[in-house]
Amino acid sequence: MDTNTIINFAPYLLIIAVFYFLIMRPQAKKRKEEKEFADSLKVGSKVITTSGIHGKVNQINADKGTVMIETGAGKMTFERSAISAELSKKLNEKVITKEN
Incomplete structure (x- = not known):
């Protein structure tokens, strides 16, 4: 060359x-x-889904790859991939700063 x-x-x-x-x-x-x-993800973690639903992890089904989230309207099942890491991180940062 x-x-x-x-x-x-x-x-x-x-x-x-x-x-x-x-x-x-x-x-x-x-x-x-x-x-x-x-x-x-752990049971009791506060999360936000990619569609904007806020809730607390109530149950995790590892076999199906789903998570049951408890919201103000009741319990809903989502795919694990539907939980937004970015939004949940921001939610948990807000909770921590309000507690202090």
Whole structure:
């Protein structure tokens, strides 16, 4: 390969690198954090679903991958993936700051 060929491919390699570091890597990191959060759910944890429903984890069914959440309207069953790690984290931070 001569240097002219390398110079011609450099912009394409740069685009691929930027695409990876700005899009692919952060999404993979977020998926990993969401999975870790879903696996670490415990009965009694206060959570928010991705649809915005607030509640407390009442029961966890590991075989089906579901979580029963107790809300003001009653109990509802959701997939573990429907629990938002980001929103639940914010909810728990607010609860902690109000207690102090």
